[in-house]
Amino acid sequence: MDEDVPVITIDGPAAAGKGTVARLVAGQLGFRLLDSGFLYRRAALATIAGGADSGNADDVVAAIAAIDWDAGCDEQRLRSEAVGAAASQLAALAPVRRELVAVQRRFRTAPGLVADGRDMGTVIFPDAFLKIFMVADLAERARRRLRQYPGLGMDECLAALRERDEADRGRPVAPLRPAEDAVQLDSTGLDAQSVAERIVDLCRQADPGRFKVE
Ligand code: DC
Secondary structure, three states: OOOOOOEEEEEOOOOOOHHHHHHHHHHHHOOEEEEHHHHHHHHHHHHHHOOOOOOOHHHHHHHHHOOOOOOOOOHHHHOOHHHHHHHHHHOOOHHHHHHHHHHHHOOOOOOOEEEEEOOHHHHHOOOOOEEEEEEOOHHHHHHHHHHHOEOEOHHHHHHHHHHHHHHHHHOOOOOOOOOOOOEEEEOOOOOHHHHHHHHHHHHHHHOOOOOOOO
């Protein structure tokens, strides 16, 4: 791990807007982007495609070993709530998380990294320069999810998000929780651009030399 390379972590519950905001912040700073949920979702797709069980650590670790990370995959399916739920299930297994630690840390390259997920600030990059914990009202998160991926009903979507958050928060390994030194941001009622600007401002306040105002 190159500890001189600054990392900004954005953790939080499902559909809080982390992905969009992380992309905007990375774009503004010229940093690399790690969507760690993608890795867990890709592992879930591979497990399901092989007819294996997302609750069985050996099966999932074998499915991960066979993934060709450079190959494309069905994005629509990857982003579905069903694959999100399977990702959440296999993400609770310690051997599966161990398998993905090095993969995630390899994203840390100059000039910097913006990483979004559940345990970016607590486990994967505990020495991050800035840690954000992003939240939003459940109803707003469901509305955003439905706008991006129509197909579920509102009630189903609310129930699926609630269930996934509970599973991610309640698991013993790398549970979803704010790091002690995280800044909490509530994105309810805000657009992604304003949240991203707030994060870039926090970077400038923390290190005006490195993050110059243009
Ligand atoms: O962010 P997402 O909805 O794409 O993530 C899908 C699931 O993957 C999420 O419910 C839990 C798991 N996950 C995780 O455990 N740790 C991460 N850093 C990212 C995702």
